[in-house]
Amino acid sequence: MTRRSTILEVARDAGVSKTSVSRYFGAERDRLSAALQSRIAASAKRLGYHPNQMARGLKGGRSRLIGMLVADIRNPFSVAVMHGVEQACRARGFSLMVCNTDNDPAQERDHLALLTAYRVEGLVINAAGQPSRELRSLADQGTPLVLLDRILSDFEADMVGLDNAQAIDMALAHLEERGYGELLFISEPPAQASSRQARLGRFRQQVAARGLAGETLCLPLEGGERQLDDAIAAFLVRRPRAPKAVLCANGNVTLAVTRVLQAQEARLGDVGLLGIDELEWCSLVAPGITTLAQPTDVIGRSAVDSLLQRLATADRRSPPRRIHYQAELIPRGSTRRRDTP
Structure with a gap:
């Protein structure tokens, strides 16, 4: 069995005190100069030293x-x-x-x-x-x-x-600017998350304030594929008063809606699609999916x-x-x- 290196060996190798090594691996790392931190890090890596955090906690x-x-x-x-x-x-x-x-x-x-x-x-x-x-x-x-x-x-x-209110406001302003007037907002169950409740409530409030036509759909976490497919099909076939768009409350919903729109051969753009959360694949699905990226x-x-x-x-x-x-x-x-x- 390979012997574990010790904090004292790291200190000797780096040419520093044992206290300095303890500070480096503890809460006082900022008290050490950048050069000292580099020397300790190099010695620890060379010796394969890893602090026993559980033992440190007990002590x-x-x-x-x-x-x-x-x-x-x-x-x-x-x-x-x-x-x-x-x-x-x-x-x-x-x-x-x-x-x-x-x-x-x-x-x-x-x-x-x-x-x-x-x-x-x-x-x-x-x-x-x-x-x-x-x-x-x-x-x-x-x-x-x-x-x-x-x-x-x-x-x-x-x-x-x-800031959920700001995110919904930004989404609606963008969709309205692009000429979409009939909107479908799709979310996972709002009762399970205050952020979903905030986004849903803001959507309902703002579509009315802006004079847009808006409806909502809340999906279960599991097994809502048929419900989603039927709801989007019904939304698309209704005689439009204005171009239609779907606003997705998070990344999981955006993925599910994209699959349904592709299966129903809806052309993205003619049917607007905007999702909250930027996902890597959103730029890869032609013609690219508009998103609101969270930091x-x-x-x-x-x-x-x-x-x-x-x-x-x-x-x-x-x-x-x-x-x-x-x-x-x-x-x-x-x-x-x-x-x-």
């Missing part, structure tokens, strides 16, 4: 772990934000522990218990249910929490996510920054903050009609 009362709970790890939004969270954790000397709940509140409770057992120092949660009692228990123990994308009706904490990396990093600010503050019960970021419109051919420039 110092800190685990150096950040927990992240996501409602659906298959959702491209979750993956993209997770990357930002992980990058921010690594830069600050923390490790990330991710749990996927598969939109199951029972799994959510089990994972929260697991993360508590591992003594995570902070938690980023994209809630699937209403785990307010478990989160309140964590908060009472002094664990800082950040809600990602979704708020809870009976529990307040820092929240980081998209997912920034959202992930901001969530970690919020956690660490709470960790560094003696009073963790100060009023919760809500940080909203704006979407970026990426126009493509799916919202460009043949009879317009």
Whole structure:
């Protein structure tokens, strides 16, 4: 069995003190000069040294772990934000522990218990249910929490996510400018996520205010293919008063709608299509799908920054903050009609 190198060996190899190496692998890395950090990193890599974070936690009362709970790890939004969270954790000397709940509140409770057992120092949660009692228990123990994308009706904490009202307003303004006047908004179940509720409510409010014709469809998470196919077919065959467009509430819906429109041989552009969330394939499907891109990396990093600010503050019960970021419109051919420039 290969012997594990020690922190003392790294210190000797780098020509620095043991304290400097401890700072490099702990929360005080910023106190070291860039040159010193480079020497320690090179020595650790050369010797194959990895700190025992669990032992460090037992010794110092800190685990150096950040927990992240996501409602659906298959959702491209979750993956993209997770990357930002992980990058921010690594830069600050923390490790990330991710749990996927598969939109199951029972799994959510089990994972929260697991993360508590591992003594995570902070938690980023994209809630699937209403785990307010478990989160309140964590908060009472002094664990800082950040809600990602979704708020809870009976529990307040820092929240980081998209400015949903601005995103819907931007989508409607773009579709109206391109001449679309009959709109179908399609979402996954709004009851399971406050962000979906916000987008749905804003759509209904704004289509009325703008004098547009708007209708909505809320799909189940599983098994809604036939319902979606029938709804889009009915929407397309109705005699139009104005050009029609479909607005998708997230990336999963955009993918499902694109498949249906292709199967029904609808020409994108003549039938407008706009999706919230920028996905890699959206630029590849001719003539390109117009999207509203969320700054997912920034959202992930901001969530970690919020956690660490709470960790560094003696009073963790100060009023919760809500940080909203704006979407970026990426126009493509799916919202460009043949009879317009």
